[in-house]
Amino acid sequence: MKNNSMKKFITACAAVIAFIGVNHPTAEAIINYQVVKGDTLWDLSQQYDVTVESIQAENDLSGDLILIDEILQIPEPPIGVLPLSASMLGEDPTVEPKEEVVEEEPAEPAISLSDEEKDLFARLVEAEAKGESYEGKVAVATVVLNRVESPEFPDTVTDVIHEVVGTAYAFSPVQNGSINKPASDESKQAVEEALTRKDRLEDCIFFYNPEIATDTWIRSREIVTTIGNHVFAK
Structure with missing residues (x-):
């Protein structure tokens, strides 16, 4: 013992x-x-x-x-x-721990549009912002979407684009027919980006070219930013 x-x-x-x-x-x-x-x-x-x-x-x-x-x-x-x-710790010192990768979910579109509406939308952006930068095209598309969400304007992209103010269309490309020309790939992409946009341009609902605009009322609106040849305002 x-x-x-x-x-x-x-x-x-x-x-x-x-x-x-x-x-x-x-x-x-x-x-x-x-x-x-x-x-x-x-x-x-x-x-x-x-x-x-x-x-x-x-x-x-x-x-x-x-x-x-x-x-x-x-x-x-x-x-x-x-x-x-x-070996006492049960670990392999030659293997570094893997960082957890969090996959970001794709941004949801602000509104759902049919292919026909997207084509109309892109053709308007092309006609209004042809020659402008990609940023400028996205900004024009953003103004259209801001109007859709504003109580002062119609509730769909199609109705906003075809809105009549007084005796003329709100957008000159609809009035003069240039909206009927095909949209560039850049304008199509600008529409897609605007639909998932985070920058709402402070809810701007107007844009104009100060070099050619003749409407004195539009110049009275609060200016938010200028991109290329366009002024964006509330």
Whole structure:
């Protein structure tokens, strides 16, 4: 009975010494390392920055065989606190953790349009902003959508484009027929971007070219920005 108790005591002391040896360098610069499943001499040499031969010499090993729970003395450890074995932590130190990638959902269109409405819309943008930058085309399309959402104008893109003010159409391309010309790919793309727009141009509902505009009333509107040849206003 006494012998069994002594064996248990010695085993417990060995485990404590092994744990302390892994995490704290001794005065003699020797680490007492308890072998765990998966350890190899090469792994330990890389972990502690020593050679396989030095570990073999320190432990009187003639080959690469080491046993689980065996206590190995590792010579010449780095200065400071040593990391626990990666195999003890169940981790592969050569594999960096992957960052979680959050996929952004595609923006929903502000309103739903049929292909025919998109074509009409793009033809208006082409006629009104031909020669303007892509940004300018998106801005013109944004004004049309702002009108759809404004209580001062009709409720659909088609009705906004065909709105009659007094005795004439609100948009001159509808009046002079230039809206019937095909839209460029850039104007089509501008319409698509405007439909998912985040920049509403501060809810502008008017635009005009100050070089050719003859209506004095339109010039009285609050100007928000100027893009190319067009002034955008509320």
